[in-house]
Amino acid sequence: MKARKLILLTLTFTLLCGSVAYADTVTQKWRVLVNKKWEEGSDGVIVDNKAYISSQVVSDKLQAIVIKDDSDKKISVFKPNVHMLTSSGSDIFAEVKQSKTAKFNTFIQVDSLKTEISALKLTIANPYGEETLIEQRKSGDSDFPDGKNDFWITMKDISYNFDSVGIYTLRFSVKPAGETSFQVVSEKTIASKS
Known part of the structure:
Protein backbone atom coordinates (compact mmCIF):
# COMPACT_ATOMS: atom_id res chain seq x y z
CA MET A 1 0.00 0.00 0.00
CA VAL A 77 -4.01 52.86 -30.43
CA PHE A 78 -3.66 56.30 -32.01
CA LYS A 79 -0.29 58.02 -32.45
CA PRO A 80 -0.69 61.60 -33.66
CA ASN A 81 2.27 63.49 -35.05
CA VAL A 82 2.91 66.36 -32.58
CA HIS A 83 5.59 69.08 -32.66
CA MET A 84 6.15 71.76 -30.02
CA LEU A 85 8.14 74.96 -30.28
CA THR A 86 8.86 77.41 -27.45
CA SER A 87 9.42 81.08 -28.23
CA SER A 88 10.05 84.26 -26.32
CA GLY A 89 9.13 87.14 -28.60
CA SER A 90 10.72 86.25 -31.92
CA ASP A 91 13.39 84.03 -30.31
CA ILE A 92 12.96 80.26 -30.38
CA PHE A 93 14.67 78.61 -27.43
CA ALA A 94 15.28 75.29 -25.66
CA GLU A 95 17.79 76.50 -23.07
CA VAL A 96 17.64 79.17 -20.34
CA LYS A 97 19.87 80.50 -17.57
CA GLN A 98 19.14 79.26 -14.06
CA SER A 99 17.06 81.64 -11.90
CA LYS A 100 15.82 83.46 -14.99
CA THR A 101 12.11 84.17 -15.30
CA ALA A 102 11.22 83.70 -18.93
CA LYS A 103 8.05 84.91 -20.60
CA PHE A 104 7.25 82.50 -23.41
CA ASN A 105 4.55 80.68 -25.31
CA THR A 106 4.37 77.25 -26.88
CA PHE A 107 3.31 76.62 -30.45
CA ILE A 108 1.88 73.14 -31.01
CA GLN A 109 1.31 71.47 -34.38
CA VAL A 110 -0.80 68.31 -34.45
CA ASP A 111 -1.52 66.19 -37.48
CA SER A 112 -2.83 62.67 -38.09
CA LEU A 113 -5.04 62.73 -34.97
CA LYS A 114 -7.45 59.91 -35.88
CA THR A 115 -9.73 60.09 -32.82
CA GLU A 116 -11.97 62.74 -31.28
CA ILE A 117 -10.70 64.59 -28.21
CA SER A 118 -12.70 66.44 -25.58
CA ALA A 119 -9.90 68.41 -23.90
CA LEU A 120 -6.22 69.29 -24.17
CA LYS A 121 -3.68 70.74 -21.79
CA LEU A 122 -0.07 71.86 -21.55
CA THR A 123 1.96 71.47 -18.35
CA ILE A 124 5.56 72.06 -17.33
CA ALA A 125 7.45 69.88 -14.84
CA ASN A 126 10.55 71.07 -13.02
CA PRO A 127 13.63 68.81 -12.60
CA TYR A 128 12.05 67.35 -9.42
CA GLY A 129 8.88 66.26 -11.22
CA GLU A 130 6.58 68.95 -9.77
CA GLU A 131 4.10 69.80 -12.50
CA THR A 132 2.42 73.16 -13.18
CA LEU A 133 -0.57 73.63 -15.48
CA ILE A 134 0.10 76.21 -18.19
CA GLU A 135 -3.22 76.06 -20.02
CA GLN A 136 -6.19 73.76 -20.53
CA ARG A 137 -8.91 73.91 -23.18
CA LYS A 138 -12.05 71.83 -23.57
CA SER A 139 -14.56 71.04 -26.27
CA GLY A 140 -16.93 73.94 -26.73
CA ASP A 141 -14.30 76.62 -26.00
CA SER A 142 -13.98 79.11 -28.86
CA ASP A 143 -10.30 78.24 -29.36
CA PHE A 144 -10.70 74.44 -29.17
CA PRO A 145 -9.99 72.46 -32.39
CA ASP A 146 -13.28 70.48 -32.36
CA GLY A 147 -13.44 67.66 -34.93
CA LYS A 148 -10.08 68.42 -36.54
CA ASN A 149 -7.44 65.80 -37.39
CA ASP A 150 -4.83 68.47 -38.12
CA PHE A 151 -4.48 71.74 -36.19
CA TRP A 152 -2.04 74.36 -34.97
CA ILE A 153 -2.49 76.15 -31.68
CA THR A 154 -0.48 78.68 -29.71
CA MET A 155 -0.84 78.38 -25.97
CA LYS A 156 -1.03 81.53 -23.87
CA ASP A 157 2.07 83.46 -22.83
CA ILE A 158 3.34 82.59 -19.37
CA SER A 159 6.09 83.83 -17.10
CA TYR A 160 7.95 80.94 -15.53
CA ASN A 161 10.94 80.97 -13.18
CA PHE A 162 13.56 78.36 -14.07
CA ASP A 163 14.98 78.44 -10.54
CA SER A 164 16.85 75.11 -10.58
CA VAL A 165 19.55 73.71 -12.83
CA GLY A 166 18.27 70.74 -14.80
CA ILE A 167 15.74 69.62 -17.36
CA TYR A 168 12.22 71.05 -17.42
CA THR A 169 9.63 69.07 -19.38
CA LEU A 170 6.68 70.50 -21.28
CA ARG A 171 3.92 67.89 -21.68
CA PHE A 172 1.07 68.18 -24.16
CA SER A 173 -1.84 65.92 -23.21
CA VAL A 174 -5.23 65.19 -24.71
CA LYS A 175 -8.36 63.61 -23.29
CA PRO A 176 -10.02 61.25 -25.79
CA ALA A 177 -13.78 61.77 -26.18
CA GLY A 178 -15.65 59.58 -23.71
CA GLU A 179 -12.57 59.01 -21.53
CA THR A 180 -11.94 60.45 -18.07
CA SER A 181 -8.17 60.92 -18.05
CA PHE A 182 -5.58 62.80 -20.06
CA GLN A 183 -2.89 60.97 -22.04
CA VAL A 184 0.49 62.57 -22.88
CA VAL A 185 1.08 62.71 -26.64
CA SER A 186 4.21 64.86 -26.77
CA GLU A 187 7.05 66.14 -24.58
CA LYS A 188 9.63 68.86 -25.10
CA THR A 189 12.51 69.65 -22.80
CA ILE A 190 14.03 72.99 -21.79
CA ALA A 191 17.46 72.90 -20.17
CA SER A 192 18.21 75.31 -17.33
CA LYS A 193 21.95 75.89 -16.95
CA SER A 194 24.02 77.91 -14.49
Missing part, protein backbone atom coordinates in the same frame (compact mmCIF):
# COMPACT_ATOMS: atom_id res chain seq x y z
CA LYS A 2 2.84 2.37 0.88
CA ALA A 3 4.59 1.56 -2.41
CA ARG A 4 1.46 2.53 -4.40
CA LYS A 5 1.16 5.85 -2.56
CA LEU A 6 4.84 6.53 -3.15
CA ILE A 7 4.56 5.74 -6.87
CA LEU A 8 1.38 7.84 -7.18
CA LEU A 9 2.98 10.76 -5.32
CA THR A 10 6.15 10.55 -7.47
CA LEU A 11 4.08 10.45 -10.66
CA THR A 12 2.01 13.48 -9.52
CA PHE A 13 5.11 15.56 -8.75
CA THR A 14 6.70 14.57 -12.07
CA LEU A 15 3.63 15.69 -14.03
CA LEU A 16 3.32 18.90 -12.03
CA CYS A 17 6.98 19.87 -12.47
CA GLY A 18 6.87 18.97 -16.18
CA SER A 19 3.80 21.18 -16.68
CA VAL A 20 5.48 24.13 -14.96
CA ALA A 21 8.65 23.68 -17.02
CA TYR A 22 6.61 23.49 -20.24
CA ALA A 23 4.59 26.61 -19.34
CA ASP A 24 7.82 28.47 -18.59
CA THR A 25 9.20 27.66 -22.06
CA VAL A 26 5.96 28.71 -23.82
CA THR A 27 5.52 31.99 -21.85
CA GLN A 28 8.65 33.96 -20.99
CA LYS A 29 8.78 37.27 -19.14
CA TRP A 30 11.06 39.91 -20.69
CA ARG A 31 12.10 43.42 -19.65
CA VAL A 32 10.90 46.16 -22.00
CA LEU A 33 13.30 49.08 -22.42
CA VAL A 34 12.15 52.29 -24.10
CA ASN A 35 15.02 54.59 -25.11
CA LYS A 36 17.38 52.31 -23.12
CA LYS A 37 15.38 52.85 -19.92
CA TRP A 38 13.46 50.21 -17.98
CA GLU A 39 10.88 51.02 -15.37
CA GLU A 40 9.20 48.83 -12.79
CA GLY A 41 6.00 47.27 -14.13
CA SER A 42 6.89 47.60 -17.80
CA ASP A 43 7.70 43.94 -18.41
CA GLY A 44 6.62 42.17 -21.58
CA VAL A 45 5.80 38.57 -22.31
CA ILE A 46 6.92 36.31 -25.14
CA VAL A 47 4.30 33.73 -26.13
CA ASP A 48 5.00 31.43 -29.08
CA ASN A 49 7.81 33.77 -30.23
CA LYS A 50 5.49 36.82 -30.25
CA ALA A 51 6.15 39.82 -27.97
CA TYR A 52 3.32 41.36 -25.95
CA ILE A 53 3.62 44.57 -23.93
CA SER A 54 1.02 46.35 -21.84
CA SER A 55 -1.11 49.08 -23.36
CA GLN A 56 0.03 51.31 -20.47
CA VAL A 57 3.64 51.07 -21.72
CA VAL A 58 2.45 52.05 -25.21
CA SER A 59 0.48 54.99 -23.83
CA ASP A 60 3.05 56.29 -21.34
CA LYS A 61 6.37 55.60 -23.01
CA LEU A 62 5.50 55.92 -26.68
CA GLN A 63 3.10 58.84 -26.10
CA ALA A 64 0.21 57.24 -27.93
CA ILE A 65 -3.49 57.45 -27.18
CA VAL A 66 -4.80 54.06 -26.03
CA ILE A 67 -8.55 53.53 -25.78
CA LYS A 68 -9.94 50.33 -24.29
CA ASP A 69 -13.45 49.32 -25.40
CA ASP A 70 -14.81 46.67 -23.03
CA SER A 71 -18.05 46.13 -24.97
CA ASP A 72 -16.27 45.25 -28.24
CA LYS A 73 -13.25 43.70 -26.49
CA LYS A 74 -10.78 45.84 -28.44
CA ILE A 75 -7.95 48.24 -27.77
CA SER A 76 -7.38 51.12 -30.21
